[in-house]
Every structure is written in C-alpha cells, then in structure tokens.
Amino acid sequence: MKTWIAFWNILKKDIQNYYLKPPNISWGIIFPLSWTLMQLIRSSGGMNLSDIRALLPGLMAMSVLFGTTSMLAVTITFERKGRSFDRLLLAPISLSTMVAAKLSGAILFGLFNAFVPVIFASFFIDLAVISWGVVLLAVFLIAVTSTLLGLLIAVSAKEVFEAQTFSNFFRFPMLFLCGLFLPVSSLPVFLRPISYLLPLTYGTDLLGGAILGVGTLPPVLCVLILLVFAIVLFTFCQYNIRRKWIL
Amino acid sequence: MSTTGIVSVTNLSKCYGNFTAVNGISFSIRRGEIFGFLGPNGAGKTTTINMMIGLARPSGGSVEIDGIDAVKNVKKAQSIMGIVPDESNLYDEMDGFDNLCFCGSLYGMRKAEREQRAKALLSQFDLAKAGKRPFKAYSKGMRRKLTIAAGIIHRPEILFLDEPTTGIDVESARQIRHLLLELKQRGTTIFITTHYIEDAERICDRIAFIAGGNIVANGTVSELMQSVSHGYAIRLTANQNLEPLAGDLQQHFDGCTVKVDTNHEVTLLCEERIPLSPVLQYLDGKGISVFEAKEIRPTLEDVFVNITGIEAEKLKKEKEKGGVAK
Incomplete structure (x- = not known):
C-alpha cells in the first residue's frame, strides 16, 4: 500500500507539474495535426482525405516518439539539476517503483499524443475496420520503449539542453530507418540491420498491420520483440541509474 | 537523551x-x-x-x-531517516502545502494523515500564511524552513x-x-x-x-x-598605555604571562584562576584605571583552529562565502 501511495503521487505530481502544462498540451495537439496536414498536402499533390488512413501509423508512431522521449529526458534532467530528484532517490521506495512512476507519466502523455491524429481522422474516415486491440498494444509498447530511450538519455545528460540534443540525435535517424517513410526492404542493405535494432521498426510494422493490413512481420513476433526491448532497456536504465546517480 | x-x-x-x-x-x-x-x-x-x-x-x-x-x-x-540537504530540493512550481504532502506520500502516508501533518508543520514553522504560495516565491529562510518541515513530515x-x-x-x-x-x-x-x-x-x-x-x-x-584550555586568561582594558608596564606586571604576578594586545589592552595568562583585586590595586598604584576586566575562554573555533591547523582567517572567508547567517 505504501509503495502504491508513493507511485501514484509521483505520477500525479509529474502529470500536474509537467505534462498538463499548456505548452505541452498544445505541443501534443499541434504536432500531430501539423504532420497530418503536411502529409496530406504532400501526398498526391493535393488534399485527399481518404489518404488519412495511410498516414495514421506513421503519425501515431511519430507522435508517441516525439512526445515521450524528450519529455521524460527533459523532466528528469530538470529535476536532477534542481536536485529535487534526490528526494525521490532518498525515499524508502524501490528504484524500480520510482522509475516506473516516472515512466508512467511519459507513457500516458505518449498515448494522448498518439490518439490526437486518430480523433482528427475519425471526422473524415471510417475507423471501424481497424484492429483497435492491436493498435492499443502497439501504441503502448512504442510509448514504453520510447520512454525508456528517453530515460536512457536522461541518465547520460547533465543539462536540459544536452537531453534535448541527445534526443534529436537518435530520434531523427530512427524516423528514417524504421520503415515509416521508406519500407525497410528498400533501404540500402548495410542500413537494414540497424533498422532491426530499433524498437520503432517493430512498433510501426505492428501499427501498419493493424491499421492498413500491410505488416511485414508477424504481429506476435513484433510484440515479443518490443517486450524484450522494454525489459532490456528497463534493466539497463536501472543499472545505469545505480551506477551514475548513486555515486 | x-x-x-x-x-x-x-x-x-x-x-x-x-x-x-x-x-x-x-x-x-x-x-x-x-x-x-x-x-x-x-x-x-x-x-x-x-x-x-x-x-x-x-x-x-x-x-x-x-x-x-x-x-x-x-x-x-x-x-x-529525515533528510534535509544543503540546498532546498523541493518543487518550485508546487506550493508549500503540496510540497509537504508530496514528501509525506513518498513515505506512504495516507492523504488525510499527510494533509493534517502538513498543516501542523506549516503552523509550527511559522509558514501557515505562505502555505498556498508557490515554493519559488519563498525567501531563502522560508525555503530552508519548509525543507526542514519536509524532512520531518513522516516523524523520522x-x-x-x-x-x-x-x-x-x-x-x-x-x-x-x-x-x-x-x-x-x-x-x-x-x-x-x-x-x-x-x-x-x-x-x-x-x-x-x-x-x-x-x-x-x-x-x-x-x-x-x-583540549585547548591553558589555564586562566583575563583581558584588562585601561585608560593609559599598558605596554611599558607589561614586564613589571609579569614580575609582580609570578606564574602569569602578560601578552600586550593593544596599547590599552593586555591579557594575563595564568596557570590557575587568580583573584582580580591585587591586579587592580597594583595598576591603581601605578596611576592606571582599569575600565574592563574580562575572562577570556577558549571557543570551539579555537579548538578547531588548534586541531586542524586551519587559520582563523581562512575559516572566516569560508563563512563569508557560505552566507550571512549569524
């Protein structure tokens, strides 16, 4: 019970202090909408609302990726700099509980980001044919792995600007290598192994399968690989926190 | 204890x-x-x-x-444990009351209990009126007090x-x-x-x-x-220059050492406590009026300087760097 009280209050504090702030809410809404409009204008030389479905997997994946990675990295680096993070490290709760609470805020923010383009799309196309269970699972797993990547950055960064720089350093290459804009099969051969080392590749594939029916890998395999990524990243982050933050 | x-x-x-x-x-x-x-x-x-x-x-x-x-x-x-770090590490955006409640929650305190305790602590620390003000608006002293309150909310x-x-x-x-x-x-x-x-x-x-x-x-x-006490020390402040009398004083009061501090001030360092009246009478006989006689006791700073060898001047500079308290 005591652990749950601490977990819930860390999560609540993060949501109130960071994620529910106007700049972040507006980012969460404007970013996916801008990408949707940009892609619609780009595709077929003019606005074609029926293309929205084809854009959804990419938009959702990107929204989650951008929403989660930088937010968690920035909030943790910010708290570390102000030393309020020490308060969490000194609380009588396990490191995994504290990390899970911090991750949960960013994951929820990622989920919110992911469904902004869905809500937008629902006004124009019929979304009933989509496998929503798989979509939810895919978005959740993308949010978890992206958030953990954000945590990995937070452990390495000392300043907020470093966290932002590191986030962009891996986020943008990831976007082009995960099959979002170009199918992995059309990438140069030497880049393909890198694609398969990125969790977003499996998340995008899972979303593509659920929304468009064009997944290249079996959904179960994608889910399993994403789970493995999540476990490995969580363990590695905890190890890094113990090594770098408890000196 | x-x-x-x-x-x-x-x-x-x-x-x-x-x-x-x-x-x-x-x-x-x-x-x-x-x-x-x-x-x-x-x-x-x-x-x-x-x-x-x-x-x-x-x-x-x-x-x-x-x-x-x-x-x-x-x-x-x-x-x-309750922990109060050298720099206040509460949340700037949250008010004093919420900061205390959040800290209580980290120790598993239930909502009603932590709210009641937070109110009591704000009162005890003279911060009741500032309870709903954001932490970033607190003065240094208030920040420090709230940080201490946060450190004891769970009664460590x-x-x-x-x-x-x-x-x-x-x-x-x-x-x-x-x-x-x-x-x-x-x-x-x-x-x-x-x-x-x-x-x-x-x-x-x-x-x-x-x-x-x-x-x-x-x-x-x-x-x-x-460990640093070397007997009894008394500082005398007079109306005239005491320097020429230092040698005489030392001879007259066997077992004491006379240290000239300033023209009008000398310190008598004796192995044991001595009565003051003979000293005053002696100086009076020489036509000197003593305005003040003060026993000098070693301070903890003397102990520290003596043990560590760190000069008092260096210590003062560190204090100045550290802040204005005292």
Missing part, C-alpha cells in the same frame, strides 16, 4: 579514483542527541552524509542505523541536516536552531553538518571535527574545549 547508540559508522571511506574524500572514519551517535559534524569546505562532510543516507556508495566500511545495515539495506534505513527517528543555516538571514537561522532544539526535546536524533562553529557550539551535544577526510577530534563541547 539516552546513551544507547542509534548510528554507528565504522571505518567508512570513499575514494574517487586516486583521491580519498573520506578516509576510514568511525564514530557513533547516541539516541536523542544533536551530533555536529564540523569541517571546512571539502573536508568530506557532504560525502560522509551522502554515504550515510544512501546517496553515495562507500568504498569501504559500514553504516548501521538503528540496527539496520544502511549500506546493504538502504531503503529500510531511509524509512526512519533520525534527522540528517547538511548545512542548515548556510546562506540565510539571522532571524531564520535563529528560528531553525530553536526548531532543532524542539525536535531534540521530542526525542529526534539529529546529525548536523556545518562549518558555522558557533551554531554547533550552541546546539550540539557532541561534535566531531573532520579535516582532509579524517576525524581529527570527537567529543562533547566541554571535552573539546579542555
């Missing part, structure tokens, strides 16, 4: 590469006492406190808190305070000393690090001096004073 130990630190050390920040120190803290940990900047105070509270991993040695191995079982030990058995009066105004520093004494009366054990020697002298039951990562002295204030 009980004589049973609540904290036992044995051969504790911390190395960063080739640099030894803390060099195998040992000490114990009795239940219900205020234990001062004094030393100049860089002496190893914060490293020691960080190892005790679980923010740093010792390179060697052990820390036992209320029978719990605080190195191996750090989370269990943290549940009975032992409270660790790192430099609690550094950088705050005189009134706030006085209030904090008063609050610490109140906590002690209620049975809380307090471990305090400071480089304000006067603070330690006023409130600590026992003190350990640390310099260069080593504990160079450890004892009660009076025990430490005795």
Whole structure:
C-alpha cells in the first residue's frame, strides 16, 4: 500500500507539474495535426482525405516518439539539476517503483499524443475496420520503449539542453530507418540491420498491420520483440541509474 | 537523551579514483542527541552524509542505523531517516502545502494523515500564511524552513541536516536552531553538518571535527574545549598605555604571562584562576584605571583552529562565502 501511495503521487505530481502544462498540451495537439496536414498536402499533390488512413501509423508512431522521449529526458534532467530528484532517490521506495512512476507519466502523455491524429481522422474516415486491440498494444509498447530511450538519455545528460540534443540525435535517424517513410526492404542493405535494432521498426510494422493490413512481420513476433526491448532497456536504465546517480 | 547508540559508522571511506574524500572514519551517535559534524569546505562532510543516507556508495566500511545495515539495506534505513540537504530540493512550481504532502506520500502516508501533518508543520514553522504560495516565491529562510518541515513530515527517528543555516538571514537561522532544539526535546536524533562553529557550539551535544577526510577530534563541547584550555586568561582594558608596564606586571604576578594586545589592552595568562583585586590595586598604584576586566575562554573555533591547523582567517572567508547567517 505504501509503495502504491508513493507511485501514484509521483505520477500525479509529474502529470500536474509537467505534462498538463499548456505548452505541452498544445505541443501534443499541434504536432500531430501539423504532420497530418503536411502529409496530406504532400501526398498526391493535393488534399485527399481518404489518404488519412495511410498516414495514421506513421503519425501515431511519430507522435508517441516525439512526445515521450524528450519529455521524460527533459523532466528528469530538470529535476536532477534542481536536485529535487534526490528526494525521490532518498525515499524508502524501490528504484524500480520510482522509475516506473516516472515512466508512467511519459507513457500516458505518449498515448494522448498518439490518439490526437486518430480523433482528427475519425471526422473524415471510417475507423471501424481497424484492429483497435492491436493498435492499443502497439501504441503502448512504442510509448514504453520510447520512454525508456528517453530515460536512457536522461541518465547520460547533465543539462536540459544536452537531453534535448541527445534526443534529436537518435530520434531523427530512427524516423528514417524504421520503415515509416521508406519500407525497410528498400533501404540500402548495410542500413537494414540497424533498422532491426530499433524498437520503432517493430512498433510501426505492428501499427501498419493493424491499421492498413500491410505488416511485414508477424504481429506476435513484433510484440515479443518490443517486450524484450522494454525489459532490456528497463534493466539497463536501472543499472545505469545505480551506477551514475548513486555515486 | 539516552546513551544507547542509534548510528554507528565504522571505518567508512570513499575514494574517487586516486583521491580519498573520506578516509576510514568511525564514530557513533547516541539516541536523542544533536551530533555536529564540523569541517571546512571539502573536508568530506557532504560525502560522509551522502554515504550515510544512501546517496553515495562507500568504498569501504559500514553504516548501521538503528540496527539496520544502511549500506546493504538502504531503503529500510531511509524509512526512519529525515533528510534535509544543503540546498532546498523541493518543487518550485508546487506550493508549500503540496510540497509537504508530496514528501509525506513518498513515505506512504495516507492523504488525510499527510494533509493534517502538513498543516501542523506549516503552523509550527511559522509558514501557515505562505502555505498556498508557490515554493519559488519563498525567501531563502522560508525555503530552508519548509525543507526542514519536509524532512520531518513522516516523524523520522533520525534527522540528517547538511548545512542548515548556510546562506540565510539571522532571524531564520535563529528560528531553525530553536526548531532543532524542539525536535531534540521530542526525542529526534539529529546529525548536523556545518562549518558555522558557533551554531554547533550552541546546539550540539557532541561534535566531531573532520579535516582532509579524517576525524581529527570527537567529543562533547566541554571535552573539546579542555583540549585547548591553558589555564586562566583575563583581558584588562585601561585608560593609559599598558605596554611599558607589561614586564613589571609579569614580575609582580609570578606564574602569569602578560601578552600586550593593544596599547590599552593586555591579557594575563595564568596557570590557575587568580583573584582580580591585587591586579587592580597594583595598576591603581601605578596611576592606571582599569575600565574592563574580562575572562577570556577558549571557543570551539579555537579548538578547531588548534586541531586542524586551519587559520582563523581562512575559516572566516569560508563563512563569508557560505552566507550571512549569524
């Protein structure tokens, strides 16, 4: 019970202090909408609302990726700099509980980001044919792995600007290598192994399968690989926190 | 105050590469006492406190808190600790009340309990009116008081305070000393690090001096004073230049040494307490009126300077750097 009280209050504090702030809410809404409009204008030389479905997997994946990675990295680096993070490290709760609470805020923010383009799309196309269970699972797993990547950055960064720089350093290459804009099969051969080392590749594939029916890998395999990524990243982050933050 | 130990630190050390920040120190803290940990900047105070509270991993040695191995079982030990770091580490965006409630929740306190306790603490720390103000709008003294309140919201058995009066105004520093004494009366054990020697002298039951990562002295204030006490010293202030009389005075009062402080001031250093009237009569006979005769007792600062060899001037500069408290 005591652990749950601490977990819930860390999560609540993060949501109130960071994620529910106007700049972040507006980012969460404007970013996916801008990408949707940009892609619609780009595709077929003019606005074609029926293309929205084809854009959804990419938009959702990107929204989650951008929403989660930088937010968690920035909030943790910010708290570390102000030393309020020490308060969490000194609380009588396990490191995994504290990390899970911090991750949960960013994951929820990622989920919110992911469904902004869905809500937008629902006004124009019929979304009933989509496998929503798989979509939810895919978005959740993308949010978890992206958030953990954000945590990995937070452990390495000392300043907020470093966290932002590191986030962009891996986020943008990831976007082009995960099959979002170009199918992995059309990438140069030497880049393909890198694609398969990125969790977003499996998340995008899972979303593509659920929304468009064009997944290249079996959904179960994608889910399993994403789970493995999540476990490995969580363990590695905890190890890094113990090594770098408890000196 | 009980004589049973609540904290036992044995051969504790911390190395960063080739640099030894803390060099195998040992000490114990009795239940219900205020234990001062004094030393100049860089002496190893914060490293020691960080190892005790679980923010740093010792390179060697052990820390036992209320029978719990605080190195191996750090989370269990943290549940009975209250921690007040040298810099206020609460959340700027949250108000005072919410900050306290959040800190209570980290120790598993239920909503009603932590809200009630937060209200009581805001009152006790004279912050009730500021309870709904964001933490970032607090003055330094208020920030420090709220940080202490956050450290005790869960009623810890032992409270660790790192430099609690550094950088705050005189009134706030006085209030904090008063609050610490109140906590002690209620049975809380307090471990305090400071480089304000006067603070330690006023409130600590026992003190350990640390310099260069080593504990160079450890004892009660009076025990430490005795180590530098060289008998009886009395300073005389007169209406005339006393310098020409220094030799005569020394001859007349056998066993005393006369030290000329200024033209009008001399200090008599004697092995034992001497009556004042013969001195005054002697000077009166020489046509000199004594305006003031004051016994000079060694201060804890004298003990510190004597033991560590750190010059008083350097210590003063550190205090000035540290803040304005006093």
